[in-house]
Amino acid sequence: MNKQNQARAKRRLIKARSLSFPWRDVANNTLQLVQAYSNSLGCPDECIFFPLLTITASFIGTNGTVKINESWEEPSIVWFNVCVRKGQKKTASLNVITKPVMEIQGELQQQFKASKDNGQDHELLRLMVDHFSFEKLHQVMFNNGKQILGAYDELTQFYNMLDQCKSNSTMDRKTLLALNGGGQWTREFKNGSCTMERTCLNITGFIQPAYVVKMMALDDFDGFNDRQLFICPKEKNVDYKELAPKDQDIPNLKRVYEIIKELHSNQTTYTYDQEAQGKFQEYHDKMKGRKLTISDDENRHGIIVKAIGQMARVSMILHVLDFVGLAWTWIRGHSAEN
Helix, strand or coil: CCHHHHHHHHHHHHHHHCCCCCHHHCCHHHHHHHHHHHHHHCCCCHHHHHHHHHHHHHHHHHHEEEEEECCEEEECCCEEEEECCCCCCHHHHHHHHHHHHHHHHHHHHHHHHHHCCCCCHHHCCCCEECCCCHHHHHHHHHHCCCEEEEEECCCHHHHHCCCCCCCCHHHHHHHHHHHHCCCCEEEEECCEEEEECCCEEEEEEEECHHHHHHHHHCCCCCCCHHHCEEECCCCCCCCHHHCCCCCCCCCCHHHHHHHHHHHCCCCEEEECCHHHHHHHHHHHHHHHHHHHCCCCCHHHHHHHHHHHHHHHHHHHHHHHHHHHHHHHHHHHHHHHHC
């Protein structure tokens, strides 16, 4: 990156970091869960919170949708990119929240092997992937209830796979655009075709801010960038003595994920109550107003349009995570009483 682009990246990063996330709107139980891990690692709260939302979305899967009105529903799919420089505990943050996913995956695979004498490795259920071909991704999702989680400590690995100069890149991006909407995916194989009617691909991880600036400067010819949600937290640097051990009363992440999965073993449609409907309407109209002020920047125009549906998705996912936190507190309280 040349000096001019470096300066531009720095300016945009400073501006993005000046926007504070409204933690006051996050339920206390959820915030305590997030900070139990971020304070023990010494990383920004956002490094735990947003990947955690994505994992929650993945365990909700294809069985969870939010219904805005009779014609408009949104799936449980979010692609959160946390923009941080080196030294902000990216790998440690991702490890602490994905390790329970891998533990659940291991248990499910053991159950499969125990129940099927001639089971093949390619039939094993997988909850999470990193590197993949699209043919392999289709196979993995098909075996896993049409859903999967992609988690990266460096998301450039994922985006480089979609480099516009590479062969099949346009087709791969087109597939991902459909998957971001939870749409149908048909894949042709040597012995025929295979179709998934509904899909749920969630992606999260960390990315260098300079790469995001570079990506945003390119022509977003297909609206791919509109589907990404970028977060730029303020840096956090602490001394070792400031690290706080995790409170034993804080929910175990593995159990949190298991509860979310159990709650969505059947189709669940979430709707807004009167207060939530009013807030969503206010947000919708505010975004519409911002869109009307942009006439010559198609990239910004597309981001604002997509932000409305993204907010509906995030509200459902956060509602589920909040509910599990409250349920855990209730269970712990009654267990103590007994």
